[in-house]
């Protein structure tokens with residue numbers, strides 16, 4: 001069907017067909033319509049060191065002690081990195097369009113194998129500097145060895161107009177622990193397409209948090225496969241969107257084995273004409289008994305023109321499971337706003353506090369105090385300082 | 391200068407035509423404590439909300455001046471910064487906002503609005519600890535989100551703590567005594583009395599004479615069907631306790 005459509009300029013430049021609304025998963029995010037200019041891939045852009053420094057400093061976690069690994073315009077930047085890159089093979093065969101483009105376009109990416117208990121967080125910073133519109137793609141593969149533990153931050157920042165394509169393959173070995181924190185703080189003129197593919201081993205504790213707030217157009221896929229019993233995963237996220245921002249998260253949590261627990265919690269704030277989408281699918285394979293899989297999404301719409309769509313899906317092929325989903329959507333509680341104002345807090349500040357309180361619940365999965373604190377500070381200042389305009 | 395002057399105030403709900411306050415006049419001078427009593431539904435809370443600036447009400451007639459300025463023109467936060475404080479009849483729970491943070495943001499927002507220097511964190515902590523100890527508010531309560539999980543009595547004490555920290559010049563207490571046990575009533579009354587001063591006025595709304603044994607008012611007013619139908623000194627409260635409101639609810643129609 002879609003083959004009958006004439007290629008858009010973007011598709012010409014990419015040499016790929018972009019997903020469109022006729023595909024079930026992409027019904028709210030028709031990239032053919034939404035990507036309105038060409039972003040040619042594999043353009044080499046040399047960055048000025050001062051630009052890199054400035055963007056590095058714009059990370060929410062620049063004040064947090066971390067081992068940094070920096071990628072600039074799709075390539076490892078040794079001068080700004082403390083952490084050396086290694087090599088781990090990619091193994092995920094994903095047929096979604098974001099991944100197919102990533103395989104074709106990726107120029108570099110973090111390849112890390114983590115062993116033992118790594119206490120200091122590792123921050124992977126992906127920087128795109130201001131240049132002609134282009135695709136910047138990285139493919140990252142991270143392996144957490146059996147019994148290892150780590151905190152890995154993924155920060156995406158940039159300036160100007162570009163399309164970031166980021167694929168993260170993560171394999172977590174038995175008895176390991178991983179805290180992953182992702183912040184999408186791309187340029188307001190950027191498109192961010194991502195896929196996180198996580199394989200969760202036996203007895204694993206996995207915590208995943210994503211803040212989505214920068215790009216004008218964001219689509220993040222997540223695939224989480226439980227392949228060993230007694231693992232526990234909490235996957236949470238927050239949207240702070242304004243202007244005409246559009247963000248769509250599509251997660252598949254796949255319980256292939258018994259006795260695992262998954263929790264998804266997304267708290268989404270949309271202002272102005274922003275649009276948020278949360279699609280969450282939980283699959284419980286035959287025999288995956290005692291699965292405990294729950295997901296919920298909650299939206300806070302600050303205007304009548306903001307929009308949120310939630311599509312929860314349960315596919316359950318086992319009978320002894322506890323699965324469920326919930327979605328709510330509403331505006332700020334006027335009584336709360338009045339109470340704060342009656343104590344002298346001006347309207348904007350009152351709203352900012354309530355917004356931070358709303359999304360704050362999603363930060364609870366983040367263990368590291370400094371990281372959680374940095375997220376809270378950003379959330380509190382989002383309405384008055386950080387929000388995208390226009 | 392008078393602190394608060396309410397003149398022939400008429401208030402209705404924005405989306406209903408019925409008047410709730412119907413020609414109310416009241417003057418509060420600095421240093422005075424006014425008790426307002428009256429049957430359920432007579433408009434006591436409505437009056438307090440209108441003074442605090444809650445939306446949903448429409449003033450159809452009359453005026454309210456506070457320290458010589460038109461109070462009704464100000465937003466709720468401006469009123470608070472100017473010195474108006476309402477201890478709510480039903481304090482609101484705000485999940486996710488820590489009590490300490492809330493108090494600090496509120497106090498500093500008010501100071502900023504008045505052109506005063508913001509309080510440093512250590513100074514602020516000292517202030518709150520001192521006030522909290524006097525009101526038997528535990529550290530644990532301060533660590534929780536605003537009013538979340540507080541018992542009815544704890545919420546009332548928390549309201550008075552806010553008042554003690556913010557040090558307003560007009561305190562409006564809407565049934566602060568309801569829900570308090572006998573000991574808490576004394577603690578709260580002591581807290582309120584500690585705030586009595588020659589330049590601070592108070593409006594104490596209550597159903598019970600007992601509170602007025604502790605917080606002795608200069609004036610007692612009976613509010614019925616949206617207007618003050620009788621005013622007197624503290625002996626009026628005793629009289630009401632004995633006779634009830636029958637006399638007023640019949641006449642005031």
Ligand SMILES: Nc1ncnc2c1ncn2[C@@H]1O[C@H](COP(=O)(O)OP(=O)(O)OP(=O)(O)O)[C@@H](O)[C@H]1O
Nearest residue numbers: 403410428429430431432433434435436437446479
């Ligand atoms: N938001 C509202 N919607 C509908 N009716 C209202 C609203 N606010 C007040 N009223 C009505 O206005 C009248 C006065 O209410 P108010 O709460 O001021 O009484 P009160 O004197 O404080 O009573 P109580 O002693 O029970 O606290 C009541 O009839 C009440 O039902």
Ligand SMILES: [Mg+2]
Nearest residue numbers: 434435436479
């Ligand atoms: Mg009342």
